[in-house]
Amino acid sequence: MYKPAKGTAQKAVIANRLDDGRTVFLDEAGNWTPDLAEARFVVPGPELDAANARAEAELKARIIVDPYPIDIVEVDGRPVPARIRERIRAEGPTVTYGEAEYEKLRAG
Amino acid sequence: MYRYDEFDRDFVADRVAQFRGQVERRISGELTEDQFKPLRLMNGVYLQMHAYMLRIAVPYGTLNPSQMRMLAFVGRKYDRGYGHFTTRQNLQFHWPALKDVPEILGHLASVEMHSIQTSGNCIRNVTADHFAGAAADEVADPRPHAEILRQWSSLHPEFIFLPRKFKIAVTGAERDRAAIQIHDIGLHLKRDAEGRLGFAVYVGGGLGRTPLIAHRINDFLPEADLLSYCEAILRVYNQFGRRDNKFKARIKILVHEAGADEIRRQVDEEWERIRHSALALPVDEIRRIEAYFALPASLSPRPARSVVLDRAVAANPALADWLERNTARHRISGHAMVTVSLKPIGGTPGDVTSDQMDLLADLSERYSHGEIRVSHEQNLILPHVALDDLPALHEALAAASLATPNAGLVTDIIACPGLDYCSLANARSIPVAQRISERFGSQARQKEIGDLKIKISGCINACGHHHVGHIGILGVEKKGEEFYQLTLGGSGDEHASLGEIIGPGFSGADVVDAVETVVDTYLKVRSGPEEDFLAAYRRLGKEPFKEALYGAA
Structure with missing residues (x-):
């Protein structure tokens, strides 16, 4: 659960699920969630070390690939990745696509 | 078009079976990601921002209706109902699950398609002029030679682990629509004074972080020597191309550092050793492959003017705009080549939904003798349409938002997925x-502005060809924010040139205004409507544009 930290940069661990490649975040229970709001938020030190260790174990257990910690900032009281790359990974493409785009263009 | 023989079918089927086993072993844990990654890349599977991406080869940009329908099916069943055509005439699906990829490849194999060598340090999909075989200005259809190159380069044991990827493009017309001078090898099919076919051979072009225009190292290579000469080039590159630095590993760096004359000498030396080997192409074999690409027998000349079309144009200004921009002269009288714009106003360049793919397959059968082409400018082509059929085709395309009349105009933008x-x-x-x-x-x-090519890349790798855009846009990250650098004066045609950086970059909020400033400046300084953007830029240089963007120095 996200709790605003006072003066300390928070982090989360991001990865791709092995079988379908979807972007996921390590959660409190040590599982993986596509929803950043449900991620485990940690501070550098033992908490982050433990999160990274869990991610490494999950990598070896072939649940996820390419895990790495990301910086989290608070925007309007919500946790948001600090870098645009991970913001887009968390929220999906910033453009509509497929049938949704087709319908949007036709409506426009 | 070319049909697989028994060897091709077995080869693709074996590869699908092999990859199925590799995916199973990855998911079961027998293979680590480090072990699996090169294997998946050799089958066109990348891991991207949100999911895996599967890149499917469209050899020399030619598709038949069954293949297009299969792409629609795969998009609908395994992806999110759409696909993305790329600047390499390939199609990418952005959302397939890894576990489904072997099944997808099995479906693709059933229509003679695959993803082999769409990634990795090997010879990639051979690209060609999208009007090949139909263009009025063409000397000869370059696709038979592209097919011969495809067969030669597929799983070529010597060239599977090159220093870096290797791209070949071919054209059969003086007007270069295949951007051959920005490829590792560019081939211009032409005839000599005696009417024999051969190639002008360009080597060492490429974009990316070190953009370079190719050098012509052979003015006329007889067609029978195509494979031996290309093999000689690849051997020189494979031996001397730099493997110590990924950013200096393309052949363009080797050509640049050694010099075109020295590369020519080395290639000729190697070529002399092998040109009379089994690589010499028998004329009979070339003609046999050519037969696969013959114009449809039912495509016969018609009157050069169509009363049906003239009447429809008089009643429909939208049709007139579309005819002006999206059709081009066919080599057979009474026909036209039609560009199906995948650039609706405000849309994603190159994207097409599964429903649109199905429709295009139907329309190609009804109006284009069952042929579809993919252009490196991320549009589709119906290459053989009778003038009489253009009004009906336009109506059908317009109903599916596929008749935007903007081919070659400012909104016909190339953009990578970014x-x-x-x-x-x-x-x-x-x-x-x-x-x-x-x-x-x-x-x-758009009509007032005239011909103008804008090309956008989201990184220095330049998949969006920004270096050869009349206006090029390169996205960079600066202190965590997106910035965009403008280059002006690039061109990928027979007079290829690299765009010049105009000055400091612009924020995401400002970049569209900056492009508009460039365009408005062009409209002010051009000698008249007949002087297009590139001609005006080449006449005046960057100063008027720089001053408009940044103020007088």
Whole structure:
């Protein structure tokens, strides 16, 4: 659960699920969630070390690939990745696509 | 078009079976990601921002209706109902699950398609002029030779682990629509004074972080020597190309550092050793492959003017705009080549839904003798349409938002997927393309501006060909924000040139205004409507544009 930290940069661990490649975040229970709001938020030190260790174990257990910690900032009281790359990974493409785009263009 | 023989079918089927086993072993844990990654890349599977991406080869950009329908089916069943055509005439699906990829490849194999060598340090999909075999200005159809190159380069044991990837493009017309001078090897099919076919051979072109225009190292290579000469080039590259530095590993760096004369000497030396080997192409074999690409027997000459078309144009200004921009002269009288724009105003360049793919397959059968082409400018082509059929085709395309009359205009923008999808990208490309398209969306304004190619890349790897855009846009990340650098004066045609950086970059919020400033400046300084953007830039240089963007020095 996200709790605003006072003066300390928070982090989360991001990865791709092995079988379908979807972007996921390590959660409190040590599982993986596509929803950043449900991620485990940690501070550098033992908490982050433990999160990274869990991610490494999950990598070896072939649940996820390419895990790495990301910086989290608070925007309007919500946790948001600090870098645009991970913001887009968390929220999906910033453009509509497929049938949704087709319908949007036709409506426009 | 070319049909697989028994060897081709077995070879693709074996590869699908092999990859199925590799995926199973990855998911079961027998293979680590480090072990699996090169294997998946050799089968066109990348891991990107949100999911895996599967890149499917469209050899020399030619598709038949069954293949298009299969792409529609795969998009619908295994992806999110759409696909993305790329600047390499390939198609990418952005959302397939790894576990489904072997099944997808099995479906593709059933229509003679695959993803082999769409990634990795090997010879990639051979690209060609999208009007090949139909263009009125063509000397000969380059696709038979492209097919011969495809067969030679597929799983060529010597060239599977090159220093870096290797791209070949071919054209059969003086007007270069295949951008051959920005490829590792560019081949211009032509005839000599005696009427024999051969190639001008260009080597060492490429974009990316070190953009270079290719050097012509052979003015006329007889067609029978195509494979031996290409093999000689690849051998020189494989031996001397740099493997110590990924950023200096392309053949363009080797050609640049050694010099074109020295590369020519080395290639000739190697070529002399092998040109009379089994690589010498028998004329009978060339003609046999050519037969696969013959014009449809039912495509016979018709009157050069169509009363049906003339009447329809008089009643429909939208049809007139579309005819002017999206059709080109066919080699057979009474026919036209039709560009199906995948650049609706405000849309994602190169994207097409599964329903649109199905429709295009139907329309190609009804109006284009069952042929479809993919252009490196991310549009589709119906290459053989009778003039009489153009009004009905236009109506059907318009009903599916596929008749935007903008081919070659300012809204016909090339854009890579950028940071919305691609893990290599530093900035988004698609939203910038969409905003520029909306800004210039008025047909009257586009017509006033005339021919203008805008090309956008989301990183220095330049999949969006920004270096050869008349206006090029490169997205970069600066202090965590997206910035966009403009280059002006690039061109990928027979008079290829690299764009010049005009000055400091612009924020995402400002870049569309900057492009508009460049375009408005062009309209002010051009000698008249007949002087297009590139001609005006080449006459005047960058100063008027720089001053308009940044103020007088």
